[in-house]
Amino acid sequence: MSSQQSTQTPANPHAQAAALLGIAVPDTAKAVEYTCGDCDATVSLKRGEPIRCRSCGHRVLYKQRTNRMVQFEAR
C-alpha cells in the first residue's frame, strides 16, 4: 500500500518571494559572452549579472563579436 500524502503544497515559496521583490526571472535568460579586457578570458553573463571577469575580477569586458551570419527573425 502506498501511503501517498495528498497535502496540497502552496506555490513555490521562492517564486513568491521573487514576486514580492518584483524580480522577474525569465526562463529564457540569454547568456551573452564577453571577453575580459585584462586576461582575455571568456565570461558568459546573463542579464542582470554584474559585469566582471570571473578569473581575474577585471571589470572591463568586451562583447564578443558574433559571426557575420546573422539570423533574421522570421515574421
Ligand SMILES: [Zn+2]
Ligand atoms: Zn579577466
